[in-house]
Amino acid sequence: MGLFESNLPKHIAVIMDGNGRWATARGKSRSEGHREGANAIDRLMDASLELGLKNISLYAFSTENWKRPITEIRSIFGLLIEFIETRLDTIHERGIRIHHSGSRKKLTRGVLDKIDFAIDKTKKNKNLTVNFCLNYGSRDELLRAAQELFLERKRSKVSFEKPVKEKELEKFLYTSTLPPVDLLIRT
Structure with missing residues (x-):
């Protein structure tokens, strides 16, 4: 049980923005900046476990990020695969559960296989849930949930004139099994 656990947020989200700009400002490649962002995830997981936080969401790749150069996109997803391959055993041993939010469309079979493997391996873990938001966009999520x-x-023959209740739509959100975000940090 972490210090001040009753006062901690139940779900912290981090928009991982600025890694490329951070690297460029220091004369490094954008890929080096993304690698440093991946290393920051380790520190965030350590701190979350130490404090007793239960849920963190990492907005790592938005639907808008597909507009970036293909070499940068490949680098980001290469880092994701490397992250899973090199850290998954430790993540699992520490009781961390991996979750994915975002559209599976456009993600390569290799990326999906790694994500699915990590989710399956860690599905019973309870110490911390790390939600990787990949190919995620809030408008995309709401559109998908509405559909x-x-x-x-239509299947259950419920009238379309019946007002939609929040809980009815909420169950179709990517984060339906997680508490609402109560602290959002943009890096």
Whole structure:
């Protein structure tokens, strides 16, 4: 049990922004900046476990990031695969559960296989949930959730004139199994 656990947020989200600019300002490649961002995840997980935080979301790659140069995109996803391959055993041993939020469309089979493997391996862990938001966009998520709700209502023959309740839509969100974010940090 962490210090001041009753006062801690239940879910912290971090928008991982500025790694490339940070590196460029220091005369390094954007890829080196992204690598440093990946290393920061280790420090964040350590601090979260030490404090007793239960949920963190890492907005690591948005739907807008597909506009970046292909070499940068490959570098980011290469880092993700490396991160999983080199850290997954330790993550699992520490009781950390991996979760993914975001569209699976556009993600390569190799990336999806690594994510799915990490999710499956850590699915029973309870110390901390780390939600990797990859190919995530809030508008995309809401559109997808609305489409799923529409299909559910159509299947169950619920009137489309019936007002939508928050809980009804919420179950189709990527984070439906996580508490709402109560602290958002943009780096």
